[in-house]
Amino acid sequence: MQGYQVILKETRDVAEGTRLFVFEKPAEYVFTAGQYVAFAVPNTSGIEVDPRGLTRSLSIASAPCEPDLYFAMRQGESSFKQMCWQLKAGDTATITKAVGFFLLPSDSDMRPVVFLAGGIGITPVRSILKQAEHDGSKRSFTLLYSNRFAKDITFGEEINALDLERFRAITVLSKSTDACAPLNDERGYICQPMLEKYVEDILGHLYYIVGSPEFSDAMEQMLIGLGIPKEQRHMDPFTGLRTQAAK
Ligand SMILES: Cc1cc2nc3c(=O)[nH]c(=O)nc-3n(C[C@H](O)[C@H](O)[C@H](O)COP(=O)(O)OP(=O)(O)OC[C@H]3O[C@@H](n4cnc5c(N)ncnc54)[C@H](O)[C@@H]3O)c2cc1C
Structure with missing residues (x-):
């Protein structure tokens, strides 16, 4: 190569x-x-x-x-x-040289962004948020980060420590039976009521979906069900990545 x-x-x-x-x-x-x-x-x-x-x-x-x-x-x-x-x-x-279109719009489009990330799908989100922090971005970011268990969360501490003016990260654990922590912590799969709890003006946001193909499909169907137009949905399905069985 x-x-x-x-x-x-x-x-x-x-x-x-x-x-x-x-x-x-x-x-x-x-x-x-x-x-x-x-x-x-x-x-x-x-x-x-x-x-x-x-x-x-x-x-x-x-x-x-x-x-x-x-x-x-x-x-x-x-x-x-x-x-x-x-x-x-x-x-x-x-x-190779870097490719792909899972990119924020230019600063002339400051619509708020929601990331729906599953598991190791956090990788491009970390890149985007670290760059936004460096640039002093004023954009509003909401991250719903889904994992099976707390032990699967990747870059969790770093993400929570991001110095961004308008940023909220929500941890979503699909298989954990531990009690929820008081703030920004959810159990189950990312779903419409969860999105409605954390995102005001759902139709006014840009959505960035990244994770296994199964996760990405489920998130896309949820957004379609909510009436989010294609232009506001960005996908980065990690083809080849299997949804892990619960351990
Ligand atoms: C744009 C993009 C970014 C990615 N970024 C990351 C990342 O940051 N970190 C990360 O861990 N992974 C990432 N992946 C996924 C990564 O490329 C690997 O597919 C994944 O890590 C699994 O690799 P593996 O060697 O363990 O398993 P693999 O040997 O790749 O196989 C896993 C399973 O998927 C099936 N499979 C393999 N390729 C395909 C295919 N093209 N279509 C359908 N089924 C297939 C296999 O048959 C097998 O059942 C990304 C994928 C894409 C497309």
Whole structure:
């Protein structure tokens, strides 16, 4: 695969079975918050590679204003994931130029934004919100972030600590039976009553849906049911990502 060779600086586990890969950003590399790349990992241990090969689409989880390139992934059994989990500081991967249209509109359109993110779908949302924080954005952002359990929440502390003027993050846990915390904490699946609880003027918002194809379809159907026009619905379905079974 042609592209940019990037050097791994470090890895960190950022949720259960979820790893952050921090790469040096090539000096000439440009992207917009919310975009993704084709990411290829080399077969350094000579394993037999499954038919899916060693390349996947991955959203860039860091913001353009940050010095490094972040990618975050859920663990899996594919050859690709096995090779990624063996990566250590100093190893390289290859990425293409960044592509995709999961982008905020320009500042001439300051309509408020709602993110509906499922699981590891938080990656492009982190990028967008970190860039908005850096830019001192005055836009209103609401994030409904769905996970099965609290242990699956990725970048949770960082997101709650964002210094944005108009931002609210709501944690939604679909499988947890723990009691809700007093503020911005919900149980079950993201649904119409939940959206109505946190979003005033539902028809006046832009919606950004990102997560597994099943999650994305469910969110899109909910928005269609609410009469949100296509122009206000932005989708970034993570094709290939399975909805995880509850553990
Ligand atoms: C734009 C975009 C951004 C993404 N960003 C991230 C990210 O930031 N982090 C992250 O972890 N993942 C992301 N993904 C998903 C990622 O590309 C992988 O598909 C996912 O991580 C699963 O990889 P895997 O190697 O574990 O499983 P895979 O080997 O990819 O397979 C998982 C399952 O999906 C099926 N499958 C594989 N590919 C397809 C396909 N194209 N269509 C239908 N079914 C398929 C397989 O048969 C298998 O059942 C993104 C996907 C897209 C399209």
